[in-house]
Amino acid sequence: MKRPLLLTGTASGVIACAFVLLNSLPGCRPSGTTKSVVTGDAASKVYVKPGTHDEFYNLVSGGFSGQLAVYGLPSGRLLREVPVFSVDPESGYGYSEESKGMLTTSHGFIPWDDSHHPELSQTDGIPDGKWCFINGNNTPRIALVDLGTFRTGSIIEIPNSAGNHSSPFTTGNSEYVVAGTRFSVPMGDDASRDVPIKTYKENFKGNVSFIHPEPETGKMSIAFQIVTPGVNFDLSHAGKGPSEGWFFFSCYNTEQAYSLLEVNASQRDKDFIMAVNWKLAEQLAKDGKGKRVPGKHHSNWWNERTHSSETTVYEDVLQLDPKDHPGLLYFMPCPKSPHGCDVDPTGKYIVGSGKLAALIPVFSFEKMQKAIAANDVEGDFAGIPVLKYESVLHGEVKKPGLGPLHTEFDANGNAYTSFFVSSEIVKWNVEKLEVVDRVPTYYSIGHLCVPGGDSKKPWGKYVIAYNKITKDRYLPTGPELTQSAQLYSIDGDKMELLLDFPTTGEPHYAQAIPAELVKPREVKFFKIEENEHPFAAKGEKETKIERRGKEVHVWMTTIRSHFAPDNIEGVKLGDEVYFHITNLEQDWDVPHGFAIKGAANAELLLMPGETQTLKWVPTRVGVTPMYCTDFCSALHQEMQGYVRVSPANSNVPLTALTVSVDAEM
Numbered sequence: 001m002k003r004p005l006l007l008t009g010t011a012s013g014v015i016a017c018a019f020v021l022l023n024s025l026p027g028c029r030p031s032g033t034t035k036s037v038v039t040g041d042a043a044s045k046v047y048v049k050p051g052t053h054d055e056f057y058n059l060v061s062g063g064f065s066g067q068l069a070v071y072g073l074p075s076g077r078l079l080r081e082v083p084v085f086s087v088d089p090e091s092g093y094g095y096s097e098e099s100k101g102m103l104t105t106s107h108g109f110i111p112w113d114d115s116h117h118p119e120l121s122q123t124d125g126i127p128d129g130k131w132c133f134i135n136g137n138n139t140p141r142i143a144l145v146d147l148g149t150f151r152t153g154s155i156i157e158i159p160n161s162a163g164n165h166s167s168p169f170t171t172g173n174s175e176y177v178v179a180g181t182r183f184s185v186p187m188g189d190d191a192s193r194d195v196p197i198k199t200y201k202e203n204f205k206g207n208v209s210f211i212h213p214e215p216e217t218g219k220m221s222i223a224f225q226i227v228t229p230g231v232n233f234d235l236s237h238a239g240k241g242p243s244e245g246w247f248f249f250s251c252y253n254t255e256q257a258y259s260l261l262e263v264n265a266s267q268r269d270k271d272f273i274m275a276v277n278w279k280l281a282e283q284l285a286k287d288g289k290g291k292r293v294p295g296k297h298h299s300n301w302w303n304e305r306t307h308s309s310e311t312t313v314y315e316d317v318l319q320l321d322p323k324d325h326p327g328l329l330y331f332m333p334c335p336k337s338p339h340g341c342d343v344d345p346t347g348k349y350i351v352g353s354g355k356l357a358a359l360i361p362v363f364s365f366e367k368m369q370k371a372i373a374a375n376d377v378e379g380d381f382a383g384i385p386v387l388k389y390e391s392v393l394h395g396e397v398k399k400p401g402l403g404p405l406h407t408e409f410d411a412n413g414n415a416y417t418s419f420f421v422s423s424e425i426v427k428w429n430v431e432k433l434e435v436v437d438r439v440p441t442y443y444s445i446g447h448l449c450v451p452g453g454d455s456k457k458p459w460g461k462y463v464i465a466y467n468k469i470t471k472d473r474y475l476p477t478g479p480e481l482t483q484s485a486q487l488y489s490i491d492g493d494k495m496e497l498l499l500d501f502p503t504t505g506e507p508h509y510a511q512a513i514p515a516e517l518v519k520p521r522e523v524k525f526f527k528i529e530e531n532e533h534p535f536a537a538k539g540e541k542e543t544k545i546e547r548r549g550k551e552v553h554v555w556m557t558t559i560r561s562h563f564a565p566d567n568i569e570g571v572k573l574g575d576e577v578y579f580h581i582t583n584l585e586q587d588w589d590v591p592h593g594f595a596i597k598g599a600a601n602a603e604l605l606l607m608p609g610e611t612q613t614l615k616w617v618p619t620r621v622g623v624t625p626m627y628c629t630d631f632c633s634a635l636h637q638e639m640q641g642y643v644r645v646s647p648a649n650s651n652v653p654l655t656a657l658t659v660s661v662d663a664e665m
């Protein structure tokens with residue numbers, strides 16, 4: 001449903017109340033409680049002196065850019081944009097021959113996706129700074145970004161899925177990350193059948209996938225999938241502490257509509273939170289209880305020794321059908337069209353956010369277990385038991401605001417919920433279910449993030465709002481304004497706005513982690529003696545050129561400030577030239593670049609000790625320059641060379657030379 005744009009605290013109150021009247025929902029933001037004052041010392045709280053580091057990394061999804069952006073907090077400075085699902089001309093990701101495999105799928109090469117949710121890997125329920133997972137929503141995929149290199153280390157495609165939205169949330173030791181399908185579809189044997197859309201109820205199924213990343217390598221595989229009724233899964237979180245071993249997913253469209261969902265999927269007063277006993281599922285899978293069903297998918301992995309991607313293609317996947325396994329799945333009724341599904345740090349409570357509800361329901365894991373034991377159900381939905389709402393409810397936060405979406409937590413028993421419609425963050429006490437503070441956002445907030453705020457150990461200190469619209473906050477840049485985040489202090493009793501900072505793509509969701517947990521892991525360069533790339537030249541003596549039919553392979557090196565070789569002759573029209581370039585530098589932060597005129601792809605950006613390959617197909621006879629693209633030294637501008645391209649029938653011998661002027665004199 002399209003929401004009105006809300007501009008200020010006062011205006012939002014008025015429009016929100018209008019929205020309430022239109023929708024017959026009770027409650028509205030209490031008047032006179034909003035504040036938009038930035039106090040005089042806010043700037044000093046985000047000031048990071050030149051030459052000093054930020055306290056937190058903020059890993060922010062790029063939404064429809066398909067990438068992951070890295071900001072420092074509290075400064076809001078953009079440090080890096082990590083290419084994940086989309087090709088990136090800055091780094092050559094998806095353009096170099098070695099990295100193309102990272103973006104292969106069962107549909108072929110897909111150089112884009114829609115990345116929504118970053119999730120940090122965890123040890124004992126606490127983010128450990130090792131990896132950051134992120135989902136591809138469009139062509140269902142999960143990626144793993146290695147925080148030692150800030151590069152994509154692994155991407156797995158999710159079969160039997162469409163719209164991979166409720167992912168990739170992780171269990172307490174990153175045994176699994178999950179992927180819940182947003183759009184139910186015909187799957188397995190039915191996936192390739194020609195099925196009328198109006199047979200949704202009979203033929204469409206949902207599923208949730210449990211993906212296992214190998215702790216040592218980060219290679220990912222699908223451990224098992226659980227088939228579900230045909231609904232839409234939105235978000236998810238793993239249980240922790242007492243609820244360890246369970247996973248919770250919000251689902252909407254329990255109406256099982258397939259057209260005009262805006263109206264048709266908003267009919268029921270309550271949809272569900274789905275509770276999954278993943279420890280039981282794991283045991284069933286180990287005991288061979290599942291069934292392998294068709295589900296071709298790629299698992300791509302970046303090998304840091306060969307500087308190349310490796311792909312494993314799987315033809316099928318293990319599925320568990322809850323009909324065969326009572327106790328695997330339960331539904332908890334949740335008002336109304338639930339979006340966020342968040343578990344508090346104690347693991348005792350599960351917060352559902354009905355985006356059309358005028359309250360926040362908080363479920364009790366203990367009560368859920370009691371209801372299961374007592375078979376306290378109000379019926380079933382497509383064969384899955386539905387527990388009684390009153391029996392599993394810890395309580396409701398009354399009149400919190402309008403359009404609750406997402407909740408994160410601090411270490412002091414408080415929850416912070418984003419309200420899209422009333423454009424605010426509301427702080428409330430999890431035990432008492434009482435609102436204790438509220439602060440406006442500018443403007444429609446989607447996700448929010450507290451450092452560690454979805455884990456067992458929130459570091460607190462800040463809540464960051466990721467907003468959808470920034471009208472009037474920034475210098476105009478044509479019809480589209482920058483997207484943005486806002487940083488608030490949560491140290492005191494009252495939340496305090498400290499900073500607006502622009503973001504790239506759509507800042508959908510984010511994670512934040514103390515820099516001290518990430519910095520010690522940094523890779524500074526790749527050791528040249530460990531380079532196992534089949535075309536590596538580990539010194540200038542190993543450079544050479546070789547013709548293989550129409551292919552010309554060049555073993556080339558870079559070091560400040562020249563290429564070896566830098567003159568190539570004997571290439572003919574009709575040839576494909578492969579420049580295999582090794583950066584010989586063994587020093588932190590000294591990449592070299594490589595580009596050649598007329599190349600139909602991007603550059604290469606080579607990290608110290610790394611080998612990458614650029615494919616170039618010359619289209620005309622003549623001399624073509626090539627050069628270093630990354631300003632590497634005082635003589636960077638001298639870092640260049642030439643390729644002579646001769647006619648197809650030429651007999652110019654294939655040579656590769658680096659010539660000294662002294663030698664010629």
Ligand SMILES: [Cu+2]
Pocket residue numbers: 561591592593628629630631632633636639
């Ligand atoms: Cu250079």
